[in-house]
Amino acid sequence: MKERYYLAREDILPEAILKTLHVKELLAGGQAKTVNEAVAIAGISRSAFYKYKDGIHQVNQLDRERLVTLSLLLEHRAGVLFKVLGLIAESGGNVLTINQSIPLQGTANVVLSVETSRLHDELSGLTAALESVAGVSRVVVIGQG
Structure with a gap:
């Protein structure tokens, strides 16, 4: 039901x-x-x-609880993760958790939990912007809640 x-x-x-x-x-x-x-x-x-x-729940509390989990494949270069986090912040997202693997063969997998209730654009716009960052090889939404 x-x-x-x-x-x-x-x-x-x-x-x-x-x-x-x-x-x-x-x-x-x-x-x-x-x-x-x-x-x-x-x-x-x-x-x-x-x-x-x-x-x-209070209505404004429900708005604050929109979470998305992103998996990104990043080149192992100085500043790539910094650019990703900055773009998320500029877009209105709030990074709650970061899990990064040890880089192997020049790339690292990074999993981010992002609170998205204040995004300036749709989630698809954020993922497209992240994919355009130099050093980002892949962006996949692995969970929404």
């Missing part, structure tokens, strides 16, 4: 949903260190929190 989503005004949401959001805000903001502490502050049971936590 396909998931369906709705946008609803805060004032019509049930109290348990609002308290679940409050617990998530307490944890994200560091006002509570554990779920036990946060649910006590918010006045909701742990079971209610766990029931709703994965099904309710």
Whole structure:
């Protein structure tokens, strides 16, 4: 069954949903260190929190959670990775993780996790721009989420 989503005004949401959001805000903001502490502050049971936590998100939070994993084959030359990272930043992407293999036969595989909610262009535009960087042999999107 396909998931369906709705946008609803805060004032019509049930109290348990609002308290679940409050617990998530307490944890994200560091006002509570554990779920036990946060649910006590918010006045909701742990079971209610766990029931709703994965099904309710603030709209702006969903926008920030668009991730893509890129695999790039780079020539082993000074500055190539620097240019790639700079291009991603200039495009509005935010690099979250970098994993690079040891260069073999003059090339290295680099896997990047990039948060893409603020890209100035479509992902295909970013990958095309990355492919045009001198020293980049290949760019493949290996995951989106």
